[in-house]
Amino acid sequence: MASSVILAGLGLAAVGFGARFVIRTIPALGKKMADTVYNVPKLDSKIFASSKYYKGGFEPKMTKREAALILNVSPNASQQKVRAAYKRMMLTNHPDRGGSPFISSKLSEAKDLLDK
Structure with missing residues (x-):
């Protein structure tokens, strides 16, 4: 005990x-x-000079170049290619499927700009 x-x-x-x-x-x-x-330590931008990824954030007002980069099409792409790229990206990034509402709004904005 x-x-x-x-x-x-x-x-x-x-x-x-x-x-x-x-x-x-x-x-x-x-x-x-x-x-x-x-x-x-800050990364040297020369390291990523040959990178295929876009190095920058979103611009205040979306340009045609930025919209093309977002949808991964050329700025002169046909309406059909733009819509196909938009549909493909939205299937992955739609908020109802766990995607980001911000990214889906940027995708929609890019499609609207390139559809004009």
Whole structure:
């Protein structure tokens, strides 16, 4: 009986010391993670010079070039090709199927601009 009380006390002490260690290391861990995230070196744009991906965000007012890049067609593509590309992309990115509403709105805007 006495040995079980001693073992229970030792177990509680171990849990207490473990909790104290965790509580003391969490702030330091958070700071170390923040330093790692915020001090990521900037990538050199020369690395991606030969990349086939467009390097930039959306422009304030969509241009014909940007619309063609979004739908992955040429700026002079026929209406049929534009609609086929739009349909293919919307099947993947539609909000009802788990896609982003923002991306689907950009796809629709691109199709409307290139359909004109």
